[in-house]
Amino acid sequence: MSAQIRIAVSELRLYLREPAAVAATLGLPLLIMVSFGLIVTPGGDPIYTYFPGLAISFSLAILSLNLLPTILAGYREKGILRRLYTTPVHPSKVLIGQLLVSCAVAVVMAAVVVVAGRLIGFPLPAQPLGFALAFVLGALALFSVGLLVAAIAPTGRMATAIGMLLFFVNMFTGGVFTPREALPGFLNRIGDFMPLGATMQAVRDSWNGQFPQLLHLAVLATITVVFGLAAARLFRWE
Amino acid sequence: MIARSIPRKGLPGDAFPMAVIEVEHLRKRYRDHVAVDDVSFTVERGEIFGVLGPNGAGKTTTVECVEGLRVPDAGAVRVLGLDPHRDHDALRTRIGVQFQESQLPEKMRVREALQLYSSFYADPMDWRRLLDDWGLADKANSPFGKLSGGQKQRLFIALALVGKPEIAVLDELTTGLDPQARRDTWGLVEDIRGQGVTVLLVTHFMAEAERLCDRIAVIDRGHVVALDTPAGLVSKVAAEQRIRFRPSVPVPDGLLTDLPEVTSVRQVGPQLEITGTGDVLQAVTSVLARHRIVAADLRLEQASLDDAFVALTGRKMEEVR
Numbered sequence: 001m002s003a004q005i006r007i008a009v010s011e012l013r014l015y016l017r018e019p020a021a022v023a024a025t026l027g028l029p030l031l032i033m034v035s036f037g038l039i040v041t042p043g044g045d046p047i048y049t050y051f052p053g054l055a056i057s058f059s060l061a062i063l064s065l066n067l068l069p070t071i072l073a074g075y076r077e078k079g080i081l082r083r084l085y086t087t088p089v090h091p092s093k094v095l096i097g098q099l100l101v102s103c104a105v106a107v108v109m110a111a112v113v114v115v116a117g118r119l120i121g122f123p124l125p126a127q128p129l130g131f132a133l134a135f136v137l138g139a140l141a142l143f144s145v146g147l148l149v150a151a152i153a154p155t156g157r158m159a160t161a162i163g164m165l166l167f168f169v170n171m172f173t174g175g176v177f178t179p180r181e182a183l184p185g186f187l188n189r190i191g192d193f194m195p196l197g198a199t200m201q202a203v204r205d206s207w208n209g210q211f212p213q214l215l216h217l218a219v220l221a222t223i224t225v226v227f228g229l230a231a232a233r234l235f236r237w238e
Numbered sequence: 239m240i241a242r243s244i245p246r247k248g249l250p251g252d253a254f255p256m257a258v259i260e261v262e263h264l265r266k267r268y269r270d271h272v273a274v275d276d277v278s279f280t281v282e283r284g285e286i287f288g289v290l291g292p293n294g295a296g297k298t299t300t301v302e303c304v305e306g307l308r309v310p311d312a313g314a315v316r317v318l319g320l321d322p323h324r325d326h327d328a329l330r331t332r333i334g335v336q337f338q339e340s341q342l343p344e345k346m347r348v349r350e351a352l353q354l355y356s357s358f359y360a361d362p363m364d365w366r367r368l369l370d371d372w373g374l375a376d377k378a379n380s381p382f383g384k385l386s387g388g389q390k391q392r393l394f395i396a397l398a399l400v401g402k403p404e405i406a407v408l409d410e411l412t413t414g415l416d417p418q419a420r421r422d423t424w425g426l427v428e429d430i431r432g433q434g435v436t437v438l439l440v441t442h443f444m445a446e447a448e449r450l451c452d453r454i455a456v457i458d459r460g461h462v463v464a465l466d467t468p469a470g471l472v473s474k475v476a477a478e479q480r481i482r483f484r485p486s487v488p489v490p491d492g493l494l495t496d497l498p499e500v501t502s503v504r505q506v507g508p509q510l511e512i513t514g515t516g517d518v519l520q521a522v523t524s525v526l527a528r529h530r531i532v533a534a535d536l537r538l539e540q541a542s543l544d545d546a547f548v549a550l551t552g553r554k555m556e557e558v559r
Contacts, residue, residue, distance in 0.1 A: 006357045010350060017345040078341035086305055086335040089358040
C-alpha cells in the first residue's frame with residue numbers, strides 16, 4: 001500500500017472516531033430525508049426539492065467549511081505537517097488524504113440522501129447528469145474554499161472561526177436555512193454567486209428535472225479554480 | 239573546518255567518514271532579529287553531541303538548518319556530505335527528527351502512528367519491536383491524547399528511529415517531564431547511541447548535557463561560546479575552587495596565604511574557607527599535614543556545568559529564560 005493510501009486510511013479512521021463529525025455529515029442528512037419525507041408529500045410542487053438540497057448542502061458545508069479547515073490548520077499548528085516534512089513523505093500527502101476522505105464522505109452522503117429519499121417517497125433526481133455535475137462541482141468549489149481557509153488561518157481556532165463565519169453567511173444567503181422561495185430577491189442574487197447557494201440551486205434544479213443553470217455551474221467552476229490555486233499557492237506547512 | 243583541512247582515511251566515495259554533521263559560520267536572521275550569528279561545529283559519527291544554551295540562544299534555528307527546514311543566510315551546513323536543503327529528499331531517509339513540543343492527532347493510536355510512519359520508509363525498523371523497546375507495548379492501543387508526557391516523548395523518539403536513521407536530532411526531549419521520566423529518557427538516549435546512531439541533542443538542561451553528551455557546543459546569543467567535553471568545559475572555567483574545613487588547632491597567620499595556589503583565607507565561625515586555583519587542595523592539605531593540623535569536615539566545592547555557563551556567558555541560565 002502506498003504512503004498516500006495509508007495516510008488517507010488513517011485520516012478516514014480519525015474521521016470515523018469523531019461522532020459529532022459523522023453525525024453532522026452523514027446522520028443529519030439521513031435524518032432530514034427521513035423526517036421530512038414523512039411530514040411532507042414529496043413531488044408536485046418543486047418546493048420539495050428543498051429537502052434533498054438542504055441535506056446535501058448542509059453536509060457539504062460542514063465537511064468543507066468546518067472540518068477541513070479546522071483539521072488541516074490544527075495539524076499545521078501542532079507541527080504534524082512540519083514533522084512529516086522531515087520524513088520521506090511530503091506533508092501535501094496529508095492534505096490530499098484529507099481531501100480524499102472528504103470526497104469519499106461526500107459521495108457516501110449523496111448516495112444516502114438519494115437512496116433514503118427514494119425509500120421514503122422522494123423521486124430520484126430527474127436530471128441525473130445535471131445532478132452529478134452540480135454535486136461534483138459544488139463539492140469541489142466548497143472544498144477549495146475550505147482549503148483556502150486552512151491555508152491562510154494562522155491557528156486551528158482561527159480556521160474554525162473563519163470557517164464558521166463563512167458557513168453561516170453561506171447557509172443564510174444560499175437558501176439553505178430558509179428556502180429560496182421565502183427570501184427577498186437581493187439575497188437570492190447574492191446567493192447565486194456564493195459556493196453553497198450555487199450548489200443548493202443547481203442540486204434543486206437537477207432534482208426537479210432541469211439542467212442546472214449555466215450561471216451556477218460557472219460560479220462553482222470559477223471558485224474551484226481561483227480558490228484552489230490560491231490555496232495551493234498560499235498553503236504553508238508550518 | 240578541521241574535516242576539510244585534514245585528510246582522513248575512509249571508505250571510497252565517503253570523503254569524510256567521521257564527520258557526519260558540519261556546520262560552518264552559520265548565520266540566520268529573521269525579520270526582526272538575528273537568531274544565529276556565527277555558529278560552527280562538527281559532529282562525529284557515533285557521538286552524542288549537545289547543543290546547549292538558554293531559550294532563544296539560536297539552538298533550534300541551528301538544528302532546523304541541519305534538518306533542512308530552514309535555509310541559512312550565510313555559512314555552510316553539510317549533513318552526511320549532503321546539503322540539507324538542496325539534497326533534502328536524499329537526506330530525509332537518513333535522519334530522524336524529534337521536535338520540541340511535537341503532537342499527533344488526539345485520537346491516533348500508538349500502534350497506528352508507528353505503523354503509519356514506518357510505511358514511509360523503504361527499509362523501516364519493525365514497529366512492533368519499537369513498541370517493546372520503548373516500553374509502549376501495553377499502550378499500543380491507547381490514543382495519543384491519553385498518553386502521559388513521558389509516554390508521548392518515548393513515542394516521538396520511537397517515531398524518530400523508525401526509519402533506521404544514521405542521525406537522530408532530539409530537540410528538548412525532556413522538557414516538561416518529571417525527574418524520574420527524565421532519567422529514564424536519558425537511559426534510552428544512551429541506548430540509541432549504543433545502536434550506532436549519531437545523536438544531536440538540543441537542550442537547555444545542564445544536567446542532561448553533562449550526563450549524556452560526549453561533546454557540547456554552548457550557544458549564547460547566536461554564537462558558539464565554547465565547544466568541549468563536559469569535563470573540559472568545567473575544568474576550563476573552574477579556575478576558582480573553594481575548600482572548607484574545621485582545623486584541629488588554630489592555623490598560624492600566613493601559613494596558607496603564602497601558598498601561591500591560595501587567593502584568600504577567611505574564618506567562618508569555627509571553619510576556614512579557602513579559595514584558590516590550580517591544585518589548591520593538594521597544596522593546602524600537604525601544608526596542614528606538615529604542621530600536624532587535622533582538617534575536619536573537609537569539603538571541596540567544585541564547579542559544575544552551571545558555573546561553566548555563568549563563566550562563559552556572564553549570565554545564569556535562569557536569568558536568560
